[in-house]
Amino acid sequence: MKHARRNVQRIARFAALGGLVCGGLMVSHAVASETPGGPSAPNAETRAAATGQELVTELGTSRTAGSWIDAEGRPVVAVTDEKAAAEVRDAGAVAKVVKYTMRDLRSATESLKDAPRVAGTSWAMDYTSNQVVVRADSTVSATEWNRMAEVAKSIGATVRMERVDGTFTPRLNGADAMFAGSGRCSAGFNVTNGQADFILTAGHCGPVGTTWFSDQQGERQVGATVSGSFPGGDFSLVRYDAGTALKGADIVAVGNGQGVRITxxxxxxxxxxxxxxxxxxxxxxxxVTGLNATVNYPQGTVTGLIETTVCAEPGDSGGPMFADGLALGVTSGGSGDCAKGGTTFFQPVTRALDTLGVKLAADPASAGRSTPSAPAAGGGGAGSTDNGGAVPPGSSSAEPGGAVLPGAMGSVETVPEERADAVTIALDKVAEYKNLGPGLFLIAGSMLALVALRIRSERGRKRYRSQYSQSWG
Incomplete structure (x- = not known):
């Protein structure tokens, strides 16, 4: 009986020691996964976006009607037959069988383009409803609304009409401001053609030849617009003045001296x-609420835009849109403001880069760091966010070797863009404790078990000594 108890205690002790080791490994793994300074894997949404876009490309426009990310963060692909649905599920995505194909939706948008232009209207493909949504702002009269409604009716059920508050206008007047005689805009992303360096910003900010300054007084010249597109597209290149050194060229500032590295x-x-x-x-x-959006601004029609619920106001034009360290777009225009919300449209970065023949600029001080190339338009690719360290000191263009950084002047410290958002900071904290919790719980439980076994063992020894002394004393 005594031997049986000893064997049970021995097994329990080994189990507690094993739990202590496993808990330590779990904690060290969790801490390692939170340690900054090295490249991190693309987040779940970026991977989901890439998966959905790749499946749409593989299956083709006659069997699919777009993809999106659902509320649970899963990639969803709209398909037109059960065979395609099975292929989507086999790839680990969610399939939704719909009536209209991508070809049908594109045909609807072409019919809308051929209709008489109405300023203050927009349309975009809503993959989740399998329709093209036509929106009209507050400037569209009842007569114009009825005329658009007749066009939508003639196209069929692929089109849905909606009224929105506010006015669709370019957000002229941006991340740090660039000033010109036509107003002010934001620097978007630093780009290069291998021979010269440029700022990628919105095309409506100013025509070719516009000179830009980093101050309202016009004393610190940044450069001049050398090419662009508006209307039609909404992108342009501002060539830096000769002698400008791009320090922190791959950083987008997010405020408070912090920024996100674009890879x-x-x-x-x-x-x-x-x-x-x-x-x-x-x-x-x-x-993101829609892709391939068309907006009829008072100044002209722009096509191929990204439709979002991100708010913006005059002065934000040309500023960078990004996620998970990837450049996605530059601010074009929209309706509403950041007090009541609204709709904002963005020029896709991939199309602008391809059309202009440029690529994202890398920080010269980071030579040797791998920077993934831009995926082809529609590829959705994935990149990693480098969260390490501080950006090499930068300065405004008025200073020797200075440069206008997209989103801010001067030096910034790189952080994941999610940490720059107050809500996401709280979520990150919860996630950290969630990762550490199981390991710490296992360590605590194992230590308690060892302490209990030690106490039980000591009590057994005392009882034995007492019995021994009574027998031989």
């Missing part, structure tokens, strides 16, 4: 959470 470019997915930085309203976030 590549991609196209977003419907349902994806995105961030925008601008000089008027700073860092803001929201969701």
């Amino acid at each position: 590549g470019a991609a196209d977003p997915a419907v349902g994806q959470r995105v961030f925008r930085s601008g000089s008027t309203t700073g860092l803001q976030s929201g969701d």
Whole structure:
């Protein structure tokens, strides 16, 4: 009987020691996963976006009607037959069988383009409802609304009409401001063609030849607009003045001296959470609600835009939109403001880079660091966010070797863009404790078990000594 008790105690002791070791490994793994300074894997939304876009490309436009990210963060693909649905499920995504194909939706948008232009209207493909949504702002009269409604009716059930508050206007007047005679805009992303360096910003900010300054007084010249597109597209290049050194060229500032390192470019997915930085309203976030959007601004029609719920105000034009360290777009225009919300449209970065023949600029001080190339438009690619360390000191363009950083002047410290958002900071904290919790719980339980076994063992020894002394004393 005594031997049986000893064997049970021995097994329990080994189990407690094993739990202590396992708990230690769990904690060390959790801490290692939270340690900054090295590249991190793309987050779940970026991976989901890439999965959905790849499946759409593989299955083709006759069997699919877009993809999006659902409320649980899963990639969803709209398909037109059960065979395609089975292929989607086999790939680990969610399939939704719909009536209209991508070809049907594109045909509807082409019919809308051929209709008489009405300023204050927009349309975008809503993959989740399998329709093209036409929106009209407050400037569209009842007569114009009825005319658009007749066009929508003639196209069929692929089109849905909606009224929205506010006015669709370019957000002229941005992340740090650039000033010109036509107003002010934001620097978007630093780009290069291998021979010269540029700022990628919105095309409506100013025509070719516009000279830009980093101050309202016009004393610190940044450069001049050398090419662009507006209307049609909404992007342009501002060439830096000769002698400008791009320090922290791959950083987007998010306020409070902090920034996010941009490692590549991609196209977003419907349902994806995105961030925008601008000089008027700073860092803001929201969701992508539509792709391939067309907006009829008073100044002209722009096509191929990204539709979002991110707010923006005059002065935010040209500012960068990004997520998970990937450049996604530059601010074009929209309706509403950051007090009551609204709709904001963005020029996709991938299309602008391809059209202009440039690529995202890397920080010269980070030579040797791998920077993924921009995926092709529609590829949705994934990149990793480098969260390590501080950006090499930068300065405004008035200083020797200075440069206008996208989103801010001067040096910034890199952080994941999620940490720049107050809500996400709280979520990150919860996640950290969630990762550490099981390991700490296992360590605590194992230590308690060892203490209990030790106490029990000591009591057994005392009882034995007492019996021994009574027998031989």
